[in-house]
Amino acid sequence: GDSVTQMEGPVTLSEEAFLTINCTYTATGYPSLFWYVQYPGEGLQLLLKATKADDKGSNKGFEATYRKETTSFHLEKGSVQVSDSAVYFCALSSNYQLIWGAGTKLIIKP
Amino acid sequence: NAGVTQTPKFRVLKTGQSMTLLCAQDMNHEYMYWYRQDPGMGLRLIHYSVGEGTTAKGEVPDGYNVSRLKKQNFLLGLESAAPSQTSVYFCASSYQTENQPQHFGDGTRLSIL
Numbered sequence: 658g659d660s661v662t663q664m665e666g667p668v669t670l671s672e673e674a675f676l677t678i679n680c681t682y683t684a685t686g687y688p689s690l691f692w693y694v695q696y697p698g699e700g701l702q703l704l705l706k707a708t709k710a711d712d713k714g715s716n717k718g719f720e721a722t723y724r725k726e727t728t729s730f731h732l733e734k735g736s737v738q739v740s741d742s743a744v745y746f747c748a749l750s751s752n753y754q755l756i757w758g759a760g761t762k763l764i765i766k767p
Numbered sequence: 768n769a770g771v772t773q774t775p776k777f778r779v780l781k782t783g784q785s786m787t788l789l790c791a792q793d794m795n796h797e798y799m800y801w802y803r804q805d806p807g808m809g810l811r812l813i814h815y816s817v818g819e820g821t822t823a824k825g826e827v828p829d830g831y832n833v834s835r836l837k838k839q840n841f842l843l844g845l846e847s848a849a850p851s852q853t854s855v856y857f858c859a860s861s862y863q864t865e866n867q868p869q870h871f872g873d874g875t876r877l878s879i880l
Binding site: 688689691693700701706746753754755757758759 | 771798800807808809810812815817825857859861863866867868869870871872873874
């Protein structure tokens with residue numbers, strides 16, 4: 658069946674560092690791919706999405722490119738801030754549901 | 768814009784007690800979902816609904832029941848709460864077309880003693 662694999666956390670970085678959180682997937686067909694963010698004590702918010710191969714989703718300085726050849730959707734940001742500390746989830750659409758990765762906790766130190 | 772509203776936000780139950788979690792959405796979404804989130808386990812789908820009057824089992828349905836009597840509401844029931852059901856519960860909704868994102872409520876933190 659369809660699945661999503663994320664890099665394990667926590668990921669700890671200093672402010673202004675470059676961020677990459679890896680996400681790879683297994684799917685039949687052509688799913689849409691999503692990144693969600695969960696700040697402490699809150700629900701999940703859609704961060705960005707891509708609906709077809711080579712699409713780039715972007716929001717709040719974060720980017721991810723839908724790579725069909727490597728079945729990946731890695732999340733990147735050029736310069737992280739303390740306020741980016743959160744848990745990040747990668748997900749793909751499958752039969753009107755979302756298949757979720759386990760989440761990656763990101764800690765940014767000032 | 769309220770979006771997805773979950774009630775209550777916190778609750779403590781004793782083993783064997785019953786309760787109902789309410790989810791309401793004002794976006795006219797057809798699809799609604801109940802998840803639980805446990806440390807290190809990510810999100811797991813409990814039940815979902817593809818429209819008013821319909822429900823279906825997700826990955827971890829045992830011990831829970833759901834109802835979707837109105838399009839805007841999706842209820843999650845625990846008939847006899849167990850400590851293993853201590854978790855944070857999230858409701859989500861989405862449009863009925865494929866590949867749509869889900870919109871989440873703020874969660875209900877439930878503790879079973």
